[in-house]
């Protein structure tokens with residue numbers, strides 16, 4: 671292993687330690703058990719070496735990817751080698767990728783329309799898998815962003831559960847970049863409570879501590895663990 675290579679590796683280990691420490695402090699401050707928060711390490715567009723280091727040197731097991739094909743390419747093999755790895759799909763899902771997504775992922779955080787809920791339900795039945803799902807909510811009601819609007823959650827929730835047989839556990843959001851994230855996290859919590867859901871996926875590198883105070887179960891952290899992404 672080259673000197674530079676081992677330097678990168680030790681960065682990853684110390685980044686994970688630093689983030690885990692902040693998670694545990696945020697849990698203390700909000701009177702939460704540290705086991706109630708899961709760090710989803712977002713590995714999209716990171717080098718295979720850094721990802722392998724997170725698995726082998728850090729021993730981390732929960733990762734997030736936003737593109738199905740990219741995830742299949744880099745995790746297919748690693749997941750066979752380390753069967754306890756759990757992958758979260760955190761990027762928008764297209765119908766023609768549903769089959770691969772159901773085969774690979776362990777949590778799908780991006781259920782955002784009836785068509786994709788139906789396709790997921792059918793494919794899970796075909797493959798004999800029941801994968802926990804979250805509904806993605808566009809809390810800022812932004813034009814370009816995926817996710818249902820807050821007042822559409824009830825309808826999609828009912829359809830996904832009753833018509834498609836999906837195991838919907840909670841809600842996920844990505845707040846608008848130009849607004850205080852804490853407001854959106856509190857809003858997502860309110861929406862989840864209203865619909866009797868208790869798993870929240872919210873918080874990224876810059877605001878995961880706020881998200882933990884707001885009740886996040888999953889925090890999705892990329893650059894704070896791995897550094898800047900490859901373009």
Ligand SMILES: *Cc1c(COP(=O)(O)O)cnc(C)c1O
Nearest residue numbers: 712736760874875890891892893
């Ligand atoms: C990329 C991404 C993240 C991680 O973002 P960082 O700022 O690198 O922590 C989290 N959530 C989603 C949905 C993403 O696409």
